[in-house]
Amino acid sequence: MNLHGPDHSCLLLKAGMDAQKAGVMDLIWHSPEDKQPQIDFYDLIPLYQFAKSKAVSRSVDKHMRKLWKMEQGKALVHLTVFKEESIMSSKNIRRQQTTLGSFLCSALRDELEADCVVFDGGNIRGRSGLRAAGGAPLGQALGLHPLRSGAGELPWSSDMVVIVLSGGQLAEAIKVSRTEKRGTGGFFQMDTGVRWEAEEVTHIANEPLDKARMYCVGLMHASLAGMNDNHVFKEWRQDHIMPKERMQANLPKNS
Incomplete structure (x- = not known):
C-alpha cells in the first residue's frame, strides 16, 4: 500500500x-x-x-499537583449539586442527546444570555456515566473528583460566540448535525429549551419554533469557522464578518 x-x-x-x-x-x-x-x-x-514511564508520570504529577491539592479535604471543589439519584451521562454523545450535554449547553445559554446553545458533541470527551445520591455534589458519592471530572469532559478550551440566525437557518443547522453528522463530532448537543422530535426541531427557548424569527444562538467559534463542515454556517460566513470569541455579532460584510 x-x-x-x-x-x-x-x-x-x-x-x-x-x-x-x-x-x-x-x-x-x-x-x-x-x-x-x-x-x-x-x-x-x-x-x-x-509499563508506565516513570519520567512521564513524574511530569504528570508535577502539573496535576495544584489541582489535586484543591480537591483534598476542605478545598474540594464542587462544581454543582444535583438532586438525589440524578445521573449525568456523556455516553454515546455523538449519536444522542445526553444529560451532561443538556446541562453544559443550558449553563452556557444562561451565561451567554442567548436564546439557545448548540455544542459539537465531539468536544465533550469524557464518555462518562456519573451518579450522585442524596443531593451530594456530582462524583462525591462515588469517591470521584468533581473538578477533575469536569476537566475530563471538556479537556480543552472551547471558545464561544453568539450570532443571530433565523429559525429556519437554526433548524436546518441542527437537522444537518443530527442526521448527516450523526455519529461524528459534528452531532449537536442542545440546551433544555430546544426540542427535537421525529428528526425536526419543534421548539426553541421552550416555545414553538418560528422559522421567520431571529434567534440569538451560542455555539463554538470553531464550529462557525468551519469545524465539522455544517453548510448552514458556511453560508452564514459568506455574508457576515466572523465574530471574535465570546462576542455577539451579526455584521454583514458590506457594513
Whole structure:
C-alpha cells in the first residue's frame, strides 16, 4: 500500500483519544530510486499492556499537583449539586442527546444570555456515566473528583460566540448535525429549551419554533469557522464578518 496513491489518497491511522492506543507502521524503501515508501505494516497497539514511564508520570504529577491539592479535604471543589439519584451521562454523545450535554449547553445559554446553545458533541470527551445520591455534589458519592471530572469532559478550551440566525437557518443547522453528522463530532448537543422530535426541531427557548424569527444562538467559534463542515454556517460566513470569541455579532460584510 502506497503512502500516497496515484489519486493523491493518504492512509490515515487515527489512534483515538486519551493515549489509549498508539499507531505503529513500518515504512519500506525497496531501492534508493524510490521517491516514496510503501507501508509494509500498520496497526493500533493498546497501551495498557506496557509499563508506565516513570519520567512521564513524574511530569504528570508535577502539573496535576495544584489541582489535586484543591480537591483534598476542605478545598474540594464542587462544581454543582444535583438532586438525589440524578445521573449525568456523556455516553454515546455523538449519536444522542445526553444529560451532561443538556446541562453544559443550558449553563452556557444562561451565561451567554442567548436564546439557545448548540455544542459539537465531539468536544465533550469524557464518555462518562456519573451518579450522585442524596443531593451530594456530582462524583462525591462515588469517591470521584468533581473538578477533575469536569476537566475530563471538556479537556480543552472551547471558545464561544453568539450570532443571530433565523429559525429556519437554526433548524436546518441542527437537522444537518443530527442526521448527516450523526455519529461524528459534528452531532449537536442542545440546551433544555430546544426540542427535537421525529428528526425536526419543534421548539426553541421552550416555545414553538418560528422559522421567520431571529434567534440569538451560542455555539463554538470553531464550529462557525468551519469545524465539522455544517453548510448552514458556511453560508452564514459568506455574508457576515466572523465574530471574535465570546462576542455577539451579526455584521454583514458590506457594513
